[in-house]
Amino acid sequence: AARAHRIMIQVWLRPGTQKAVASGHPWVYRNQIDPAAGDLASMPSAEPGSLVTVHDSRGRYLGSGFYNPRSMITVRLLTHRLETPDDSLIVRRIEEALAFREANRRPDTDSYRLVFAEADRLPGLIVDQYGDTVVLQVLALGMERWQETAAACLVEKLRPARLILKNDDPIRLKEGLELYQRAYYGDLARQVTIRENGLLMKADLDQGQKTGYFLDQKANHARLRRFCAGRRVLDAFCYSGGFALNAAAAGAAAVTAVDISPEAVTLALVNAELNGLSEKITFASANAFDFLREAVAKRQSFDTIVLDPPAFAKSHGARDGARRGYKEINLSAFRLLGPGGILATHSCSYHMPEPMFIETVMEAAWDARRTVRLLAVHRQDFDHPVLGGYPESHYLKSLWVEVIA
Numbered sequence: 001a002a003r004a005h006r007i008m009i010q011v012w013l014r015p016g017t018q019k020a021v022a023s024g025h026p027w028v029y030r031n032q033i034d035p036a037a038g039d040l041a042s043m044p045s046a047e048p049g050s051l052v053t054v055h056d057s058r059g060r061y062l063g064s065g066f067y068n069p070r071s072m073i074t075v076r077l078l079t080h081r082l083e084t085p086d087d088s089l090i091v092r093r094i095e096e097a098l099a100f101r102e103a104n105r106r107p108d109t110d111s112y113r114l115v116f117a118e119a120d121r122l123p124g125l126i127v128d129q130y131g132d133t134v135v136l137q138v139l140a141l142g143m144e145r146w147q148e149t150a151a152a153c154l155v156e157k158l159r160p161a162r163l164i165l166k167n168d169d170p171i172r173l174k175e176g177l178e179l180y181q182r183a184y185y186g187d188l189a190r191q192v193t194i195r196e197n198g199l200l201m202k203a204d205l206d207q208g209q210k211t212g213y214f215l216d217q218k219a220n221h222a223r224l225r226r227f228c229a230g231r232r233v234l235d236a237f238c239y240s241g242g243f244a245l246n247a248a249a250a251g252a253a254a255v256t257a258v259d260i261s262p263e264a265v266t267l268a269l270v271n272a273e274l275n276g277l278s279e280k281i282t283f284a285s286a287n288a289f290d291f292l293r294e295a296v297a298k299r300q301s302f303d304t305i306v307l308d309p310p311a312f313a314k315s316h317g318a319r320d321g322a323r324r325g326y327k328e329i330n331l332s333a334f335r336l337l338g339p340g341g342i343l344a345t346h347s348c349s350y351h352m353p354e355p356m357f358i359e360t361v362m363e364a365a366w367d368a369r370r371t372v373r374l375l376a377v378h379r380q381d382f383d384h385p386v387l388g389g390y391p392e393s394h395y396l397k398s399l400w401v402e403v404i405a
């Protein structure tokens with residue numbers, strides 16, 4: 001290890017920029033790197049994807065990872081210990097990730113995120129299990145070299161029917177990676193049926209969002225059930241219907257499900273039929289902003305509303321605009337709810353911190369002249385872990401609010 005350690009390229013940081021990495025953060029941004037220090041001073045065009053050791057401005061070792069000068073996140077660390085990243089480290093990390101899911105599996109759910117990239121200390125590697133199908137996605141150049149190791153390890157340990165390499169996320173282009181999908185093992189299934197909270201759900205692995213399903217919302221889908229019996233429920237931003245179907249299954253009087261994507265609405269309808277719940281659910285392909293505004297204008301009302309929009313704030317700079325977006329839809333939702341009403345409202349933008357999201361939602365309630373109590377704050381399901389030292393891994397906020405008056 002000592003020898004291998006010496007042949008890795010040394011990247012030195014500018015003075016005063018080491019704090020996050022020294023506290024366990026897995027990223028080094030381009031502007032943290034001192035181009036005139038370490039090995040980069042003599043080899044400024046170090047090979048993209050190569051293994052590097054990261055050092056503070058005085059040369060003290062901070063960790064090891066892989067280098068991609070094309071990316072703003074120029075180094076992703078695999079370890080903060082004095083060890084050389086190799087196949088056995090990758091396998092060990094995968095084993096740890098699988099053991100954590102195994103310990104928390106629920107009997108009525110057969111689909112989980114098995115590896116959540118940086119949050120499982122495997123930067124740029126996503127692995128999702130959809131029943132007997134495993135989907136693997138590489139999002140960082142340096143991880144590509146371990147794709148084979150990871151895939152072989154997963155096939156051996158999980159014995160799936162198929163393992164699909166779903167390397168078609170456009171984010172790969174920024175890393176200098178090509179886009180493709182292929183079966184590493186078994187066939188290239190396009191659609192699979194999974195079981196979540198006892199419901200059958202089709203996941204579209206080919207054209208769907210994420211790798212096919214919003215696994216991060218499983219626990220919140222289940223949480224909705226206790227606020228549904230005999231109630232009129234609205235699921236805005238429904239995608240494939242996770243909230244809507246759980247509401248219908250839990251005895252909602254009527255469910256309305258809205259998404260701007262016609263493909264999503266079609267998928268949600270198929271899922272409703274698959275579970276014999278289609279009679280209870282009305283689907284609409286519409287812009288949820290317009291839908292909510294019109295429902296208010298028409299003086300409609302609901303007893304329980306779910307808002308689960310896409311990330312409005314994709315960067316720190318987009319925060320103010322995002323705040324206005326969240327404010328508007330939450331304001332409309334509160335106008336549609338009376339006393340006893342429940343709002344389950346979500347933000348999956350890391351750049352909208354939890355306190356700011358709570359504040360925004362509470363302001364919306366006030367502006368709608370509603371008195372509310374915050375019942376609970378949840379986050380993404382356990383299989384999208386929150387890693388200490390890496391705050392970006394806590395991205396999904398789930399607020400459960402009751403209208404008192």
Ligand code: SAH
Nearest residue numbers: 214237238239242259260261287288308310
């Ligand atoms: N609630 C879903 C996940 C929602 S993801 C679940 O639990 O599985 C966000 C969804 O919002 C996507 O399906 C996207 O198509 C949809 N969307 C994006 N902008 C929208 C808009 N303006 N109006 C309605 N839906 C929108």
